[in-house]
Amino acid sequence: MSEALTGPVFRGRRRGLMLVLSSPSGAGKTTLSKRLIALNPDLVLSVSATTRPPRPGEVDGEDYYFMSEDAFLAKVDEGGFYEWAKVFDHYYGTPKTPVEEALEDGRDVVFDIDWQGARALAEHSPDDVVRIFILPPSLTLLRERLTKRGQDTDEIVEGRMARARSEIAHWDEYDYVILNDDFSRALEKLSEILHAERLRRVRHPWLEGFVEALTGEGPDRYDN
Ligand SMILES: Nc1ncnc2c1ncn2[C@@H]1O[C@H](COP(=O)(O)OP(=O)(O)OP(=O)(O)O)[C@@H](O)[C@H]1O
Numbered sequence: 001m002s003e004a005l006t007g008p009v010f011r012g013r014r015r016g017l018m019l020v021l022s023s024p025s026g027a028g029k030t031t032l033s034k035r036l037i038a039l040n041p042d043l044v045l046s047v048s049a050t051t052r053p054p055r056p057g058e059v060d061g062e063d064y065y066f067m068s069e070d071a072f073l074a075k076v077d078e079g080g081f082y083e084w085a086k087v088f089d090h091y092y093g094t095p096k097t098p099v100e101e102a103l104e105d106g107r108d109v110v111f112d113i114d115w116q117g118a119r120a121l122a123e124h125s126p127d128d129v130v131r132i133f134i135l136p137p138s139l140t141l142l143r144e145r146l147t148k149r150g151q152d153t154d155e156i157v158e159g160r161m162a163r164a165r166s167e168i169a170h171w172d173e174y175d176y177v178i179l180n181d182d183f184s185r186a187l188e189k190l191s192e193i194l195h196a197e198r199l200r201r202v203r204h205p206w207l208e209g210f211v212e213a214l215t216g217e218g219p220d221r222y223d224n
């Protein structure tokens, strides 16, 4: 894996956060992130690039940027990805420009990426990244979800089940773990994490000036 990451991003008085969701394939992170964004339209979804073929119904530029392997590797060479990795025999990467623009604009960004991507983002932007791991209730239900999704061949489902244990092995690298048994409860927990993380002191650099003014050490008035 190779990546070209910038350091922590400061946006005036508000630090955006990078909400990273990972899970074994089929545990529900895509569905959860889309519903979270529907409830919080100010969030931005990081649309990844991939060399895997589109599934039925997937739209280029909305679900993924679908690319040839040559085009993907050329973008790697240009330093166009925040991070990239090989997952299930295909390349996946986070395009850098849209994420940087959103963060600079003070917007929070949601990532649906694997443990390699989560680790890369956390290493380079430790103050900005919030990592959440989604667990399925059981491997039997995980297989059922992958099968019922009805978008992959039996061979692909088996390949993803074979990788499930190794993906789950990274669960303890994450800040939060959500058991996605009942979907509504899992979504509620995800929303609670987002709202609490948005309140963290480190994301509000304006507080320093405010407290200075409050205690008489700065200008009389500080507008947030
Ligand atoms: N709590 C839940 N109960 C039952 N079904 C669920 C639940 N959460 C998600 N699903 C269903 O499970 C399937 C897999 O979900 P989803 O595509 O979101 O998984 P994913 O983790 O993003 O997988 P991938 O890594 O392959 O993209 C979908 O059909 C989704 O509707």
Ligand SMILES: Nc1nc2c(ncn2[C@@H]2O[C@H](COP(=O)(O)O)[C@@H](O)[C@H]2O)c(=O)[nH]1
Residues within 6 Å of the ligand: 022, 023, 024, 025, 048, 049, 052, 083, 084, 085, 087, 088, 092, 093, 094, 112, 113, 114, 115, 116, 117, 118
């Ligand atoms: N490291 C990255 N992993 C990514 C990225 N985009 C998606 N993914 C992960 O790949 C698998 C498979 O996804 P699928 O859509 O083919 O089911 C899944 O774990 C995704 O989270 C990325 O940009 N970087």
